Amino acid sequence: MEPKSYWRDVVYLTIAKLMRKRVIYQVHGGALPQEFFGGRHLLTGLLRRVLRLPDAVVLLAQCELRGYRSFDATLALEVIPNAIDAGLDAGAKPLAPQRPLSLVYVGRLVDSKGLFELIEAMRLVRAAGVTASLSLVGSGPDEAALRERVAALGLQQEVTFPGQKFGAEKDAAWRNADLFAFPTYHEGLPYALLESMAARTPALLCPVGAIPDVVQDGIHGVFVPPRNVQALADAIVRLDGDRALLPRMGQACRERIESHYTVERLAQDFRRVYRALLAPPAL
Numbered sequence: 001m002e003p004k005s006y007w008r009d010v011v012y013l014t015i016a017k018l019m020r021k022r023v024i025y026q027v028h029g030g031a032l033p034q035e036f037f038g039g040r041h042l043l044t045g046l047l048r049r050v051l052r053l054p055d056a057v058v059l060l061a062q063c064e065l066r067g068y069r070s071f072d073a074t075l076a077l078e079v080i081p082n083a084i085d086a087g088l089d090a091g092a093k094p095l096a097p098q099r100p101l102s103l104v105y106v107g108r109l110v111d112s113k114g115l116f117e118l119i120e121a122m123r124l125v126r127a128a129g130v131t132a133s134l135s136l137v138g139s140g141p142d143e144a145a146l147r148e149r150v151a152a153l154g155l156q157q158e159v160t161f162p163g164q165k166f167g168a169e170k171d172a173a174w175r176n177a178d179l180f181a182f183p184t185y186h187e188g189l190p191y192a193l194l195e196s197m198a199a200r201t202p203a204l205l206c207p208v209g210a211i212p213d214v215v216q217d218g219i220h221g222v223f224v225p226p227r228n229v230q231a232l233a234d235a236i237v238r239l240d241g242d243r244a245l246l247p248r249m250g251q252a253c254r255e256r257i258e259s260h261y262t263v264e265r266l267a268q269d270f271r272r273v274y275r276a277l278l279a280p281p282a283l
Contacts, residue, residue, distance in 0.1 A: 010050055015104030017053050022277050025054035029188025029209070032067035048072050053275050060189040061210030063186065078273055081213065081264035082189045086198040086257050090175060093139060093200055097208050097243040101132040103204070104177035106170065106192050109140030112244075114183030114206065116142075116149060117229045122185070123153050124233035134159045134181060139238050174199035178246050179239065185226050187211060197259045198252030204235055220253045 009025070009030040015021050031038075033051065037043040051057060051072065058078045068261055107113060115136065125132050136146065136159065143161065150159045152186050165173050174180075180196035180203040187209035194214070196203055203221035205211060217223040222239065239245065 001027055001035070001036055003221060005030075013050065013053055013172060019070070020283050023053045023197040024056045024058055024273060024277070025051070025279070026058040027060070027064070027281050031058060032166045033071040034067065036165075041117075046094065051075055052083035055241065056273055059064045061080075061213050063209065063212075064188075071104065078269075080266065080269040080273070081210065081261065082191060082194060083261045083263050084191060084198060084257070086254075086261075087171075088253060089258075090199070092247050093175065093178075094242060095247055100279060101130070101179070101240040101243075103132060103174050103179045103181040104137060104201070105134070105181045106137045106165070106173060106196070107140075107182075107190070108139050109143040111144055112140050112185050114185060115146055117183055117227055117232060119146065119149050119153065119155065120146040121232035121236060122155055122158050124229065125236050126155070126158060128233070128237050130139065132158065132236055132240060135173065135177070136161050137163070137170070139164050139166050139283050157183065170195075171199065174201050177201050178243075179236075180221075181205075183224060183226065183232055184208060187249055194257060194261050197253035197261075200247075200254050202253055204232070204239070218249075220249055220256055 013023060013025065015233050033047055034044070036047060048071070052075065054076070056076050056078050057068065058080050059068060060079070060081055062079060065077055068075055068077055105113070105115065105118070109115060118134065122134055123130065147161060150156060170278065174196055178201070180192065180193070180201050182190075182205040184206055185208065189210035193203060193205070193211065197214075197220060205215065205221055206226045207217070207223045208226060215221045223233050224235050253279065
């Protein structure tokens with residue numbers, strides 16, 4: 001549900017329906033339909049008609065399901081969350097209470113992920129006498145500004161920018177970290193969160209988008225309000241003092257992925273939807 005993708009898909013959807021084909025229309029995040037056109041009634045009315053064309057509209061999250069139902073109760077809606085190949089379980093991470101707490105972020109370096117607040121929180125953590133490190137893995141349009149802020153605060157020893165990581169290097173980044181730092185302002189269902197949980201790395205994050213569908217506060221990670229530097233710093237200091245909690249959350253993360261977010265589950269969900277659409281009509 002972004003303008004460029006939406007208008008492109010309207011063309012595909014229209015052609016498919018003119019050819020009398022059945023259509024599954026999958027929405028990967030973006031704005032809710034009532035917000036998409038900013039209150040412009042004509043375009044919002046067109047969007048309602050477009051969303052009625054598919055035989056099924058597949059969403060990622062329960063919060064999206066509620067939003068789409070309130071927009072139009074007649075839509076044929078399904079919720080099928082993202083999934084990953086969890087890979088082999090490397091087992092519990094060794095407990096190292098004497099080592100500085102290690103935080104990692106993996107993704108695009110953009111303001112909306114809460115990275116500037118995260119850097120400010122690292123300043124407060126240091127002022128509280130806690131030693132912690134933050135690795136910002138990735139690249140993006142705000143990288144230069146983030147580096148400048150780190151330098152201005154004198155946090156070059158605490159905050160590093162190792163660049164993009166793929167494959168085994170990214171796996172190692174997850175495994176070597178105690179926490180996935182992810183105070184994003186808004187989100188769908190991020191693959192990075194599923195990857196971190198599969199690697200037994202609990203998250204420090206905001207309960208936005210589909211995240212509360214996946215994570216229970218205090219079980220798989222710790223929730224903080226968006227844009228709240230002090231709450232981030234307090235959570236980091238608290239977790240630094242409770243290292244035994246981290247492997248327990250890591251175990252819960254791995255179990256959560258294996259039970260609900262595997263590729264096999266994703267295939268079963270889509271198989272169910274396709275079979276329902278292909279079934280002959282009841283007599």
